[in-house]
Amino acid sequence: MQSQANKKPFQTNWILHMILVVWLGVWGWLAIAPHSRGDWVLENLLTWAALLGLIATYRVFTFSNLTYGLLASFLLLHSVGAHFSYNGTWFDPWLRHIFGSERDHFDRLVHLSFGLLCAYPIYEGLRVWTTLGRRWIYVMTCVIVLAMGAFYELIEMWVAMIVAPEIGTLFVGAQGDPWDAQHDMELALYGAVIAMCVTAFGKRRRVEDNL
Numbered sequence: 001m002q003s004q005a006n007k008k009p010f011q012t013n014w015i016l017h018m019i020l021v022v023w024l025g026v027w028g029w030l031a032i033a034p035h036s037r038g039d040w041v042l043e044n045l046l047t048w049a050a051l052l053g054l055i056a057t058y059r060v061f062t063f064s065n066l067t068y069g070l071l072a073s074f075l076l077l078h079s080v081g082a083h084f085s086y087n088g089t090w091f092d093p094w095l096r097h098i099f100g101s102e103r104d105h106f107d108r109l110v111h112l113s114f115g116l117l118c119a120y121p122i123y124e125g126l127r128v129w130t131t132l133g134r135r136w137i138y139v140m141t142c143v144i145v146l147a148m149g150a151f152y153e154l155i156e157m158w159v160a161m162i163v164a165p166e167i168g169t170l171f172v173g174a175q176g177d178p179w180d181a182q183h184d185m186e187l188a189l190y191g192a193v194i195a196m197c198v199t200a201f202g203k204r205r206r207v208e209d210n211l
Contacts, residue, residue, distance in 0.1 A: 030083040043082035074117040115191020149188035
């Protein structure tokens with residue numbers, strides 16, 4: 001089963017080659033001397049799992065290059081957080097100034113980006129793997145993003161409590177906010193809704209252009 005948007009074999013898919021080269025180059029640079037090597041390893045566990053999953057299933061189902069680009073962009077944002085810690089990126093002073101807050105907001109930006117950048121790949125998969133109508137696919141994409149966001153919050157808790165309690169606060173990045181997990185899930189949902197609205201608008205424009 002393969003996406004209709006991209007049927008090129010990997011050997012001749014030069015766009016995907018470029019995405020991989022850029023991603024590996026930036027990821028490799030960010031792997032050098034991170035803020036905390038232990039936190040960096042923990043943060044990258046899901047990154048490595050996602051890459052292995054995409055590689056293992058490439059021959060079974062190939063996403064479009066747009067999807068691979070979106071996923072690579074999200075993973076790079078996550079890699080920036082893993083390198084600097086989510087409480088110390090170069091974006092944080094700028095974000096604190098914009099929001100007029102003492103809180104570092106880069107982690108919130110990444111959760112919003114999870115919805116914005118990962119909703120379309122989920123949508124693309126649902127179009128092939130299910131028989132849902134288009135409107136239900138939009139709805140279920142947002143539901144899946146919300147569920148994945150909630151599951152990630154559980155993973156953070158389990159890792160912080162069981163695997164590395166000594167760096168749990170750094171890994172979770174709550175920054176004293178009792179509603180941190182809820183805000184993170186909320187932003188991922190908002191990002192997914194925005195992504196689906198853009199997708200629906202783009203589909204409608206293409207249909208109108210073909211009339």
